[in-house]
Amino acid sequence: MDLRDTPEEAAFRERLRSWLEENLPTELQGHRGGEARFEGAALRAWSRALYDAGYAGLTWPKEYGGGGAPYSFQAICLEELARAEAPAHVGVIGLGMAGPTIIAHGTEEQKSRYLAPILSAEEIWCQGFSEPGAGSDLAGVRTSARLDNHRFVVDGQKLWSSFAHIADWCILLTRSDPKSTRHAGLTYLIVDMHSPGVEVRPLRQLTGEAEFNEIFFTGVEVPVENVVGEIGGGWQVAMTTLLHERGTxxxxxxxxxxxxxxxxxxxxxxxxxxxxxxxxxxxxxxxxxxxxxxxxxxxxxxxxxxxxxxxxxxxxxxxxxxxxxxxxxxxxxxxxxxxxxxxxxxxxxxxxxxxxxxxxxxxxxxxxxxxxxxxxxxxxxxxxxx
Amino acid sequence: MDLTFTFEQDELREQARAFLAGRPEPAWEELAELGWTGVSIAEDAGGAGLSFVEEAVLFEELGRALYHGPYFSTVALALPALPADLRAEVAAGETSWTLALAPLVSDLDTADRIAIVGGDGIYELEGAEREVLATTDGSRPLGVVRGGEPGRLLAPTGVLAEIRARALTALALESCGVAGRALELAIEHVSTREQFGRPIGAYQAVSHRLADAYTQLELSRSLALWAAWCVAESDEQATVAAAAAKSSAAETAVAVCETAIQVHGGIGFTWEHELHRLYKRALGIESFIASGTRLRADVAGALLDGKRNMASDATSAPVAVRQGG
The missing domain is CATH 1.20.140.10 (Butyryl-CoA Dehydrogenase, subunit A, domain 3)
Structure with a gap:
């Protein structure tokens, strides 16, 4: 039991503090929360600066552009960013959910393709899990993914998706076996949000702003190499994502x-x-x-x-x-x-x-x-x- | 950053739990043989030379067992005021102490000697008459002392801040032990008791109350461990951490016992069941030294009325560079 930082942790904290003092633009200090945080070139530039200074993906493996640091460094980083009232990295879903899921279940090709642009904020991710009929009971997912000649054709609707309006990629939980029910027959896909047939509509919330979105998929084609984990094994992969959402x-x-x-x-x-x-x-x-x-x-x-x-x-x-x-x-x-x-x-x-x-x-x-x-x-x- | 116990500290907890099971009133000499009375006393005074963190393990277990005896009064209250020769007697199990901090004094029925605060010092009180009073919690009796003469000067009153932090933290730890036991009993009961064809713990009206009890308990335990570490290290945050921990943990113990009584149904309301004794200890701790409300007034004072900007200082939990490495 020792609540003090180890010498390594203390040095890291000190370095980060002085970096923040020198590099945090005053117009970004003191966030108000909500949609304002999610847009603007300034935030992408800030996220990029975090990445260039080595403060994005601290605990991710070095081979994918991460810091390979212990979890305590990530905790210190979050504390110090908050104390400086600095905005978080814009790639919240990529860093917290999509990235860790790809690290755990993705192919080598997926890791080298997707991870680095998450860290550098070149690509933004969103999450397509909840549906009108599948909220807390996620196993009720009905968005269909039909396998047709090395590609999936996706039809359905997702909602409560933060960042979808600016996202490049979506982690999508689909039902690939139309005869299946509940936890079986689900497939976890990476979907290009710029594909034909993807439509994003903002969901205005009680604060008056739109942080969340609905996403409509109509005949959206997704190459089969975009499956994360096994076809039909999407539930286990989704649980990894949620573990990270709730765990880190x-x-x-x-x-x-x-x-x-x-x-x-x-x-x-x-x-x-x-x-x-x-x-x-x-x-x-x-x-x-x-x-x-x-x-x-x-x-x-x-x-x-x-x-x-x-x-x-x-x-x-x-x-x-x-x-x-x-x-x-x-x-x-x-x-x-x-x-x-x-x-x-x-x-x-x-x-x-x-x-x-x-x-x-x-x-x-x-x-x-x-x-x-x-x-x-x-x-x-x-x-x-x- | 590490707020976990070592292997040896976990072993001490197991040893304590096994020893106290079914015998909440062990003799003082037995505790000395186990090394418990001298945990934080220096090795050259016959102690183990360990810290308040090891004592913290014992306080939680003693609370859980509803231990009746002078351990709290000796180790949490009196010890910081005792000179080396008297500490050696404590380590050896020859004497136990209590400290009269306020009119109501703890463990007067079991403590051998009494220390009292007077003027600028803490003195041994000699020749006083003791009266043990009826208390709701029979496992930690309170009493009053009358008459007597101040004897040997034990320590200057400067040590009282440390004593208060130790005592509040020890009470917070005891509270966690009490609440942990009550929650354990509740979990056992709702997992086996069936009504309407199912264990009652399957009903969310019941299970969510226990989830809340667990949540409160773990929050309070985290505060108690923080305070214990601060006390062990004489950290400057010890005062506020101890106040935070005691205010949270004592109220948690009361609330968790109340939840446990409720989910037990009728049996939880009976004299024969263990729960009412846990509940009465929790109530006793809540009112002892200072209630949660009183302690939060102190915390608010530190946050809002401090000369320097306590708001930002105190909001940042301890961040200090380890000396030496």
Whole structure:
């Protein structure tokens, strides 16, 4: 047990801090979240700068352009980016989901073709998993992929797809065996988003902006070499993707919460807080420390044994509910000004936007209900509910 | 960054759990034979020369077992105030202590000697009359002392900050032990108890409550381990970490026991079941020294009222370069 950075970790943190001080453009500092983060040449340039400096894909193998570094470096990187209020690399889906899945299940050709452009932000990825009839119950996927002469023909509809409007590639979960049901007969494809028959429509969410999209596939042709894993073995590959979605996010979530709590503390200092709001603020600060230490526990078990500790599975559940409370606390600290919005509101409407956006946190990337069932069944070993 | 226990520390936990199973009131001499009373006492004073991290393992196990005896009062409260010769007696199992920090004093029924805070020092209290009071939690009785004379000066009051951090952290760890046991009982029960043809743990109204209990417990345990490390290292964040850990863990223990009682149904409400004793310890810990609300007021003070910018300092959990390597 030693919470201090090792000399290597400390040196890495120090180097990254000074790099951020010199290289983070002020106009990119202090993100507001939402769609604004996803577009613009400045963000691609920033992501490219992260890559050139060696801060993208820190834990990926060196042969594919990664850093080959231990997981703790990735945790430090996420913490320091958050502390500097620097935006994340624009290739979130590629870095967090598509890349790790290709590393685990992809062919050598797929690895050399797809991984490096993810890191350099030359190519953006999106995810095609959820459908109108397959949300939490992903095994209900109906988008069809018909094998026809060394290519698949894909028809169907996906939704809740972040980045689809700017994406070059999609990781797509399809049903390749029309007679199959549930977990069998699924195939995991890499689809070129510039193919004929791909249509992306923005989904406007309750914040008024469109972060997510619907994707319609009509007779889209996908070469058979774009299958990840086995034909019919898509479920196992999809589970790898979701494991990474839920598994490596802990430090990113904690870093995001750290920014929120720091801003809430600043707000309480600016505007004053009664004893009840002070108590709630202290609660959230404590919860943030608890989340961080839980991540450290899980990470140190991962580094010691190769398997993350089971306590890491609570990170997303804890963060999402904490972020909802902190943002609501932000509104309360604003008093009657909380009703104002955008430019008319204090801090440019930061808290109003964040509070509304936070309602998605307990739905996206696994609803809290699904996550509680996962903890109950896989961590506590309780009988299955279905 | 490492917040895991070593192989030896895990072994100590196993040894402690096996030893305490079914015998929550071992004699002080037995604990000394196991080396528990001298864990963090220097080797030249007869101790093991280990740290508060090893003691942390024991506090969690002692909480889980609802241990009744002067370990908390001696090791968490009094030890930092004791000079080397008296520490050697503790390590050898010859004496146990309690410290009168507040009017209600812990373990007066079992502790051999009493230390008391007076003026600028902590003194041994001699010739005092003890009265053990009725308490909800019978496993850690509280009492009052009357009369007596200050004897030997043990330490200056400067050591009280360290004592408070140790005590709050020890209570947080005990709380985790209590909550861990209650959750274990609840999991066993809902996995076997059948109603409407299924184990009741298959119903999400039940299983999600236990998922929440687990979540709260692991968050609190993470805080308790953070605080334990800070105490062991005399880290500057020890004060705030201990307050955070105790406020979280004691409330978690109360809540997890309440959930466990609920999912047990009628049997959980009976005197014969173990749960009410865990629950009463949790309640006792929550009110002892300072409640969660009181401690959060301290944390809020550190965040909002500090002269320097505590907001940014304190939001950043410890990031320091390891000395020497």
């Amino acid at each position: 996010l802990g430090f990113a979530l904690q870093a995001a919460l750290e920014v929120q709590v720091r801003k809430a503390v600043g707000l309480a200092r600016d505007r004053g807080a009664d004893p009840i709001l002070r108590d709630r603020l202290a609660r959230e600060w404590i919860e943030l420390q608890a989340l961080r230490m839980t991540n450290v526990r899980s990470l140190s078990k991962l580094m010691k044994t190769g398997v993350p500790g089971p306590e890491g599975s609570i990170a997303k559940l804890v963060w999402s509910e904490a972020n909802q409370r902190v943002t609501k606390l932000g509104l309360e600290l604003l008093g009657p000004d909380a009703s104002l919005a955008d430019a008319n509101a204090p801090y440019g409407g930061y808290w109003q936007y964040q509070q509304l956006r936070s309602r998605g946190n307990t739905i996206e990337a696994g609803t809290s209900e699904i996550l509680r069932s996962i903890v109950a069944e896989r961590v506590l070993g309780l009988p299955r509910s279905r």
